Amino acid sequence: QATATLKAIARRPDIKGYIEHNPSSYALLQRAAARYVTGEERSMALEVANQLISYDYAVSLEYIGENTVSLAACEQAQQELAGLIVEMGEQGMSGRVSLDLSHIGLLVDRELALRHLLQLGELSQRCTIELFISMEESAKTESILEVYRQAVEVYPLIGITLQAQLNRTPSDALDMLAPGTRVRIVKGAFEELDTIALSRSAELDERYKELFELAVQRGCHISIATHDEALINSLLQYESQEAASVELELLYGIRPELCVKLRKQGYPVRIYLTYGQEWYLYLCHRIAEYPPNLFQALVDIVGG
Numbered sequence: 001q002a003t004a005t006l007k008a009i010a011r012r013p014d015i016k017g018y019i020e021h022n023p024s025s026y027a028l029l030q031r032a033a034a035r036y037v038t039g040e041e042r043s044m045a046l047e048v049a050n051q052l053i054s055y056d057y058a059v060s061l062e063y064i065g066e067n068t069v070s071l072a073a074c075e076q077a078q079q080e081l082a083g084l085i086v087e088m089g090e091q092g093m094s095g096r097v098s099l100d101l102s103h104i105g106l107l108v109d110r111e112l113a114l115r116h117l118l119q120l121g122e123l124s125q126r127c128t129i130e131l132f133i134s135m136e137e138s139a140k141t142e143s144i145l146e147v148y149r150q151a152v153e154v155y156p157l158i159g160i161t162l163q164a165q166l167n168r169t170p171s172d173a174l175d176m177l178a179p180g181t182r183v184r185i186v187k188g189a190f191e192e193l194d195t196i197a198l199s200r201s202a203e204l205d206e207r208y209k210e211l212f213e214l215a216v217q218r219g220c221h222i223s224i225a226t227h228d229e230a231l232i233n234s235l236l237q238y239e240s241q242e243a244a245s246v247e248l249e250l251l252y253g254i255r256p257e258l259c260v261k262l263r264k265q266g267y268p269v270r271i272y273l274t275y276g277q278e279w280y281l282y283l284c285h286r287i288a289e290y291p292p293n294l295f296q297a298l299v300d301i302v303g304g
């Protein structure tokens with residue numbers, strides 16, 4: 001409940017407006033967000049991405065945004081994502097762009113989101129950049145999977161995120177995963193009813209493992225996207241002769257010591273970077289999913 005409340009507060013236009021029009025609170029919160037968000041501008045994300053690549057990490061980039069309801073805002077997001085893909089291509093960067101379908105039109109019209117995704121798919125194929133779809137609240141799962149299914153038929157390199165927490169996911173995975181499918185497995189960031197989802201538990205970890213093993217057996221390209229070290233270790237012990245590829249994908253600013261350790265152990269590690277004006281919402285997401293980050297944010301504000 002606390003998670004949902006914090007996210008709801010973050011989305012309230014009056015609170016957002018207050019912060020945006022109050023320079024001192026804006027600057028203080030931005031200091032806390034700097035741990036998780038590279039900056040407001042694309043150039044900042046690209047700079048950090050290039051640094052990470054030089055240290056032998058792969059990267060994912062996200063232009064932060066979700067639940068966009070005006071056509072103009074969807075078009076703006078689409079153009080920014082297109083610009084990001086082109087610029088990564090021009091820099092010869094091999095990376096991944098991640099996006100929420102609700103940022104580029106899903107809430108306006110599913111066809112709009114599909115059209116935008118296909119345009120981005122075409123561009124990313126041309127620039128040899130991977131395109132990955134994030135998974136949002138359960139109310140959107142069906143339409144996200146439907147748009148994904150239609151787009152991946154045209155551009156097979158588009159990837160999809162699956163949430164282990166949802167009870168429907170094992171069956172979705174059985175339907176969807178095929179040789180070469182690009183899939184990111186997460187536990188899930190959204191507060192869902194216990195009739196449709198598991199909360200953090202051994203049962204959830206077990207389901208995560210089963211999804212991972214299925215993806216390996218089906219020869220998928222898999223991103224293990226969790227900061228749970230015990231879970232990561234148990235997944236990495238799974239041995240198989242299948243043609244799957246496996247990498248670890250972690251969020252920028254979260255458990256950096258674990259990223260270094262895994263890299264030193266020789267595993268491929270991808271860091272998920274974000275940028276954009278919606279950094280405030282992203283900061284609230286990170287605090288909501290792991291409340292000790294609230295104290296970290298206070299330390300960053302006071303100490304910064």
Ligand code: FAD
Nearest residue numbers: 134135161186187188189225226227228249250251272290
């Ligand atoms: P948890 O079981 O929540 O936590 C395990 C341990 O990890 C904690 O004890 C702590 O040590 C550490 N940890 C976890 N979260 C944090 C944090 N915020 N700050 C500091 N330490 C932390 N979710 C979606 O619903 N849809 C998506 O599309 C999506 N994409 C993602 C992409 C990537 C690359 C990653 C890494 C996550 C993504 N998530 C997404 C979020 C994910 O679902 C979880 O909410 C998030 O990763 C926290 O859960 P966990 O699996 O890391 O581990």
